[in-house]
Amino acid sequence: MLRGLNQERIVFTIAVVLFVLFSVLLPGFLSAGNLLSLIQNVSILGILGVAMAIAIIGRGIDLSILSTMPVSAAWLLTLVNGGMPIGLAFVCALGFVIAVGIINGTLIAYVEIPAIFATLAMGIVVYGFGKAFMTPIDAVYTGRGESWFYAIGSGRVLGIPSPVIVFALVAAAAFLFLRTLKPGRFIYGMGDNPLAARVTGIPVRPMIILQYVIISIIALIAGIVMATALAGINTRLALSTMVYDVILVVVLGGIGLAGGKGGIRNVVVGTLLIGILLNGMTIMNLTYTVQSILKSVILLLAIVADTLLNPRDEQTAQHGDI
Amino acid sequence: MAASEAWTRWRYRWIPDKLVGEILSKSWIDTLIPGVILAAVLAFFSLKLPGFLSGSNLGDIAQIYGEYLIIIVGITFVMMAGGIDLTVGSTFAFCNLAALLLINSMEMNLALGIPLIMLIGGAIGLINGLLIGYLGMRAFLTTLVMLIIVRAVVDQGLLDYGQTISRGFNASTAWEFMGVGTVFGVPSSLVVAAAIALVGHVVLTRMRFGWHVMAVGGSRRSAYNAGIRVKRTVCLTYMISGLMTGLAATFYAARLTSAGTDVGKGLEVTMLTAAVLGGISLGGGRGSVIKAMLGAVIVLLVQNSLIRMGLTSGTSSLVLGLILLAAVAIDVRWVKNRHKILARAYVSPTYFRLPPLPETAAGSGSPYALNDRLRGVAAIGLGELDGPEDVIFDRDDNLYCGSRHGDIIRFFAPDHRRSEIFAHIGGHPLGLAFDPQGNLLTCVGGMGLYRVSPSGEVTKLSDETNRSLLSIVDDSRLRLADDLDIAPDGRVFFSEATIRYEMYDWMVDALEGRGNGRIICYDPRTGQSRTVLPNLQLPNGICVEPGGQSLLFAETWGCRITRWHFDGPHKGRREVVIDNLPGYPDNINRASDGTFWCALCGMRSPVFDLALRMPDFRRRMVQKVGRDDWLYPNMNTGCVIKFDAAGTILDVLWDLGGEAHPMITSIREHKGHLYLGGIYNNRVGRYHIPGADPAWTSNASYWGDRS
Amino acid sequence: MIGKSMWSAAAAVAILASVAGTVAAGPYDDGQSKKYYETMKGKRVAFVPLSMGFDLTEGWNAALQNQAKALGYTVDVRDPNWNVEAAVQAVNGFIADKPDVLILHPLDQQAYNRLVPKAQKEGIYVVQVNLKSVVNGDAYVGTDWYDMGVRQAQLMAKTCGKAAGKNGKVAIVTGQAATPTVIIGNQGMDDVFAEHPDIKIVAKQSADFDPSKAQAVTSTILKQNPDLCGIIGIWDGQDTGVAAAVREAGMQDQVFFISQGGGNKAAACDNIANGNFDAYFSYDVPGQGRDLNAAVKILLQTKPKPGSAAFALYTPLKLITKDSLTASSCWTLDQLKRDGG
Incomplete structure (x- = not known):
């Protein structure tokens, strides 16, 4: 029985247990409004989690999304505030994130820099470039337009907050991409065994570039949701530790850093657990710092449980697999 | 020129x-x-x-x-x-x-x-x-x-x-x-x-x-x-x-x-x-x-x-x-x-010119003229052995040889059919020699100089020598100890083929044409080793002359045999005994009539001799061509020669067609027979020497009859 | 003979020069103005903000640069980008260069404790702006954070208290707990609310100066307290998140939201105008820029021994509400760069 427990199931069980506990103990937790806001509060984390999942499944990682997201979104707002039509500004921002994705992919695929370093450095470069040449002021606010564009993050469709809908759409699109499209299957193959994938004839290098371009585009979407939800965006976000939260959501859901395993479902599970935790703790009026401590200790326990149930063998562990 | x-x-x-x-x-x-x-x-x-x-x-x-x-x-x-x-x-x-x-x-x-x-x-x-x-x-x-x-x-x-x-x-x-x-x-x-x-x-x-x-x-x-x-x-x-x-x-x-x-x-x-x-x-x-x-x-x-x-x-x-x-x-x-850059940059050819190649054709009247006397020699341990570089006998006529698996194997007298693993050393044993006490001393490729007692106990004697001052590669470590001989006072002289390459790359050393090897003396009284003759072209066989004051050594890539006086009135003198062999000399050992046997592990070819005079060509080859396509010295056929102290060639033994002994790295005369070893061979050959003293043993020649 | 003509020539040149000098300084000298200009000319001012690239520091810098250009001195800026270690390195670098005045905008209360006396020992005047080290410099220009907390709390007590017929339920969404702004400001609020038992603090959460966290925290608070009367914010940059949550919950009419900040138009007045914020305490960056220039000028003209005569210029707070909002309530960086502080 215990053997059948993997990380995803553990996390799911914890999430369910917490959900039941909070529903019983916390008045107001189980209301529809609260549940929607629970998901809404983590939807941006979830969108970024989807992007990170695509990277990790392909045995990569992208630490630069937390720079790409605020910089591209802030630039978009700057352009719009400067009088450019929204459509054109969006195309500009899209071009920018695609360029970032291509550079990331090239560094990883062709220069063969480990993904963690390439994207770490690119994160710094993107933030620096953005601050020096695109948006000299950290915080950029949305103008007072009446376009549907501003409703992406703050509106509601059929009573559901639009960030939740965007999260669902992104997750569904990524799910279909990974499950049904050839490049999606290739990403699994590359993550499982890059050398075998290469020998099989998968164009590994172009696929890596495609992978990081998709990730960057999802980051732009997350940025737009965030900017329109909060009526502005601050590029200082790139200096925060939010990227670690994103990785945790993904890994907590059960996507191994070794690649080739897991799917979008895992991201949703991981995101929900974080959402339930944060929401419940806020209702209990725990301070922000206590919340962080509790949240991270639970995360640690989850991966400890996974390790205990599925231990790594000294003989089969991959060398250099950190 | x-x-x-x-x-x-x-x-x-x-x-x-x-x-x-x-x-x-x-x-x-x-x-x-x-x-x-x-x-x-x-x-x-x-x-x-x-x-x-x-x-x-x-x-x-x-x-x-x-x-x-x-x-x-x-x-x-x-x-x-x-x-x-x-x-x-x-x-x-x-x-x-x-x-x-x-x-x-x-x-x-x-x-x-x-x-x-x-x-x-x-x-x-x-x-x-x-x-x-x-x-x-x-x-x-x-x-x-x-x-x-x-x-x-x-x-x-x-x-x-x-x-x-x-x-x-x-x-x-x-x-x-x-x-x-x-x-x-x-x-x-x-x-x-x-x-x-x-x-x-x-x-x-x-x-x-x-x-x-x-x-x-x-x-x-x-x-x-x-x-x-x-x-x-x-x-x-x-x-x-x-x-x-x-x-x-x-x-x-x-x-x-x-x-x-x-x-x-x-x-x-x-x-x-x-x-x-x-x-x-x-x-x-x-x-x-x-x-x-x-x-x-x-x-x-x-x-x-x-x-x-x-x-x-x-x-x-x-x-x-x-x-x-x-x-x-x-x-x-x-x-x-x-490693790619290194592989290309490391091999460093230099200029070397050999004298004109001596004639070897049958009927040419040359002392090296071809014959087929090694055809059909008896084989010992056929198929059981892998790389017996050297062969030696103890006082009880048991035969010892090394193997690529890191063992010394003993074949029991009198028929040398039954065998056992005498000792396991771990590296490929190359040269072998017995000391007066009956200990077997061996040079082990990649490890150094080792001693095996009669009961099979292995002791390391030396794996390092003095570091020379200006050498960039660490030449204190022994990379490829090759052959050895023991002087009457117990000093061991052994050759190290090259200081620039590991054992499995020894043939690449031939492309350089430089004196990368040396002869080292191990002194049992101090337990220390000192380099005595540096810069030799793959020094290989060593044989102490019966006088006990000089030794003969072969330089494989130099195609010559040199005498060096380590004691006596001419101490320190070096004189070339044979300067233009038709092939690459390997081990040298004493013969029963007071002369010497020498194995040639490969024969020279005009192409490679010419290449040695063109270092630029060899450098380009190393840099542009895959390793498998490099021009190497010929190691597919060899012979045994017999020469006297003055360097006169007395006899030559060939195996035409190279069926049994394409490449001979060592020879040992024992009781009227000549035993042949080869580093890439799967047997030890046994050749009856017509007219040889049937009682002569190498052990007695070195250390006298058992008293 | 030759000597004499040389002397007379030299004298002629000297007279000419002095005449030319008076012609060049032609403007009217009231007895102080000439000295004022001469004192300021060629002086070097150094400025180490928390980080460039946000409204406060960009605003102060614009004000400083404008005066510097007008009076012929220089203001060098080094940008540590929110990093204490980098800031300390930058300050050390400046002290080695020996400018006349060093303007510091400290990240925390302790880091500059050794640097301020070190700079003063080198003969450099130290001015601190808006945030203070424990060790005082020669001048402090900026907000009195206690007063800020008191004013916010008083306004909230007036709006949500029993006197206004409200239930007194108030939430506080604060920032990184260790910053002096938060510590001192909270003390001010506590002191006021202690006198108003009718005000009930239903939630006091930190959002870490992050608007998205502020939004998450606020939306949960609102779900828990559907009858909430008011929220107090800590910084306009974070408070947009609070406002977004309130807007989303459709409670903009019910919840009275007080924010604070430097009074930048996009961050303050726009949000007041569209109803995101109900009240806003501005510490008026152009005014602070003017004070900053004043502090520099005073120090350079009075030339006290560094560290001997410290003074402070606390910024008068400006309350902006929809009713008091005028075109000049706020400022923009472009305007500040053009007009100076």
């Missing part, structure tokens, strides 16, 4: 091309990359920033550098063992908080406080170590979660104690000294850091624990199989990292007394950048404390200079990121292509 050839000869004699490859093959060459980057950074900023190298600026940097250095020594241990420690930033903040609270506010004694704070850091490291080392969790993820947990605890601590800390002030001089004090102008933190770096370097390179760390990082699985306690080693590295971070945080606390929320934020990235810039590879096994020091100083100088240049924060991030990218890219490409 044409003028161009004369020029080639002089050019290759005086320009030491081989140094390039030898320097590139050094392991410290990796450190050159961060060294060059550092030089570039220094040059650039001292031009850009006046006062960059001024005392006060360097003093400020040095203080911070001390703290960085302490941390990165710990990180180096973690990374060398194949891990990663992202928790340092948070541990740093936590220990800084603890230091401010305990020492600055509560005015705890430093002698008590500093170890306590280091222990706090060590405790965080221990948690990491237990989780990663003993539970086998992934380092990246675990330290990441710990980073978040510890950071959250720090935030909570700031909330609870922030006010207390901001009011505290410890005025003790020791605390003041930690913060701003100097020793002869060097900041206190740097003094401590230098001591720690020194200890770290010694531990990592000279002590058992350091070797275990390197082994675990180099190959975790092999380390585990070799019996190293991998889990404990990994756990300890994280503890070290935690302890060091705690110490660095104490210095930081003393210097700034700052309890801001940003303390230590991003420190893990800075340290990771520094380590990788220095050339410590992710995944472990490659790196050193010196590399870490270089990496840290580069990162610090760049950061500091970008701030001082007054660039906007965006531009300095941009520059820092680009430098990181470039450095990692260079590092990755270098690690990947290093």
Whole structure:
């Protein structure tokens, strides 16, 4: 029985247990409004989690999304505030994130820099470039337009907050991409065994570039949701530790850093657990710092449980697999 | 000789091309990359920033550098063992908080406080170590979660104690000294850091624990199989990292007394950048404390200079990121292509001219004229043996030979059909010789000179000789001890074929045409070895002449046999006995009539002789053509010659068609028969010598009859 | 003979020069103005903010640069980008360069404790702006954070208290707990609310100066307290997140939201105008810029021994509400760069 427990199931069980506990103990937790806001509060984390999942499944990682997201979104707002039509500004921002994705992919695929370093450095470069040449002021606010564009993050469709809908759409699109499209299957193959994938004839290098371009585009979407939800965006976000939260959501859901395993479902599970935790703790009026401590200790326990149930063998562990 | 050839000869004699490859093959060459980057950074900023190298600026940097250095020594241990420690930033903040609270506010004694704070850091490291080392969790993820947990605890601590800390002030001089004090102008933190770096370097390179760390990082699985306690080693590295971070945080606390929320934020990235810039590879096994020091100083100088240049924060991030990218890219490409560059640059041909090739055609009247006398010789151990380079007999007529599997095999007299493994040495035994006490001495390729007692007990006699002063490759280690002989006083003279190549590459040495080998004397009275004849062209067979004052040695690639007096009135004299063999001489041994046998392991060809006169051609070949397509000396056929002390060729034995003995590396006469060994052969041949003394044994010739 | 003609020539040149000098300084000298200009000319001012690239520091810098250009002195800026360590390195670098005045915007109360006296010992005047180290410099220009907390709390007590017929339920969404702004400001609020038992603090959460966290925290608070009367914010950059949550919950009419900040138009007045914020305490960056220039000028003209005569210029707070909002309530960076402080 215990053997059948993997990380995803553990996390799911914890999430369910917490959900039941909070529903019983916390008045107001189980209301529809609260549940929607629970998901809404983590939807941006979830969108970024989807992007990170695509990277990790392909045995990569992208630490630069937390720079790409605020910089591209802030630039978009700057352009719009400067009088450019929204459509054109969006195309500009899209071009920018695609360029970032291509550079990331090239560094990883062709220069063969480990993904963690390439994207770490690119994160710094993107933030620096953005601050020096695109948006000299950290915080950029949305103008007072009446376009549907501003409703992406703050509106509601059929009573559901639009960030939740965007999260669902992104997750569904990524799910279909990974499950049904050839490049999606290739990403699994590359993550499982890059050398075998290469020998099989998968164009590994172009696929890596495609992978990081998709990730960057999802980051732009997350940025737009965030900017329109909060009526502005601050590029200082790139200096925060939010990227670690994103990785945790993904890994907590059960996507191994070794690649080739897991799917979008895992991201949703991981995101929900974080959402339930944060929401419940806020209702209990725990301070922000206590919340962080509790949240991270639970995360640690989850991966400890996974390790205990599925231990790594000294003989089969991959060398250099950190 | 044409003028161009004369020029080639002089050019290759005086320009030491081989140094390039030898320097590139050094392991410290990796450190050159961060060294060059550092030089570039220094040059650039001292031009850009006046006062960059001024005392006060360097003093400020040095203080911070001390703290960085302490941390990165710990990180180096973690990374060398194949891990990663992202928790340092948070541990740093936590220990800084603890230091401010305990020492600055509560005015705890430093002698008590500093170890306590280091222990706090060590405790965080221990948690990491237990989780990663003993539970086998992934380092990246675990330290990441710990980073978040510890950071959250720090935030909570700031909330609870922030006010207390901001009011505290410890005025003790020791605390003041930690913060701003100097020793002869060097900041206190740097003094401590230098001591720690020194200890770290010694531990990592000279002590058992350091070797275990390197082994675990180099190959975790092999380390585990070799019996190293991998889990404990990994756990300890994280503890070290935690302890060091705690110490660095104490210095930081003393210097700034700052309890801001940003303390230590991003420190893990800075340290990771520094380590990788220095050339410590992710995944472990490659790196050193010196590399870490270089990496840290580069990162610090760049950061500091970008701030001082007054660039906007965006531009300095941009520059820092680009430098990181470039450095990692260079590092990755270098690690990947290093062995390719090295393989091309290492082989360094030089000019060598052999005299015209002697005639060997049948009926030509040449002493080397072909015959077929080795056709159909009897075989011993056919199919059981693999690479009997040399053959020898004890006083009871048992036959001994080496094998490629690292054994010495004994065939029992009288018919030499039954065999056993006499001794296991581990390396391929090449030359063999018995000493008067009946011990078997052998040269083992890749290992050195060994002695096997009659009961089969193996003792190492020597695996190193004196290091020559100007050699770049480490020539104190024996790479390829080849053949040996023993002088009457017990001194052992043995040849080392080449100091530039490992055993499996011995034939590549032929492409160089340089004297890379040497003859070494092992003296049992002192137990020391000394090089006596350097710069020989693959010295191979050695045979002490019956007089006991001189020896004959063969230089395989030189195609000559030389006499050298090691004792007596002509001590030190060297004279060429045969200078123009038609093939490549291998072992030399005594014959029953007072003359000598010599095996030729391969025959010269005009093409290769010509190639030896064209070093440029060989260099181009090595650089442009795949290894399998290189032009090598012919090793497909050989013969045995018999010559007297004056160098007159008396006899020659051929195996036409090369069916039984295509390549002969050794010959041993014993009781009227000649026994033939070959390093690539699967048998020992037995040839009846017409008219030889049927009672003569080599043992008796050397050490007299058994008394 | 030659000597004499040389002397007379030299005298002629000297007279000419002095005449030319008076012609060049032609403007009217009231007895102080000439000295004022001469004192300021060629002086070097150094400025280490928390980070460039946000409204406060960009605003102060614009004000400083404008005066510097007008009076012929220089203002050098080094940008530590929110990093204490980098800031300390930058300050050390400046102290080695020996400018006349060093303007510091400290990240925390302790980090500059050794640097301020070090700079003063080198003969450099230290001015601190908006945030203070424990060690005072020669001048402080900026907000009195206690007063800020008191004013916010008083306004909230007036709006949500029993006197206004409200239930007194108030939430506080604060920032990183260790910053002086938060610590001192909270003390001010506590002191006021202690006198108003009718005000009930239903939630006091930190959002870490992050608008998205502020939004998450606020939306949960609103779900828990559907009858909430008011929210107090800590910084306009974070408070947009609070406002977004309130807007989303459709409670903009019910919840009275007080924010604070430097009074930048996009961050303050726009949000007041569209109803995101109900009240806003501005510490008026152009005014602070003017004070900053004043502090620099006073120090350079009176030339006290550094550290001997510290003074403070606390910024008068400006309350902006929809009713008091005018075109000149706020400022934009472009305007500040053009007109100076």
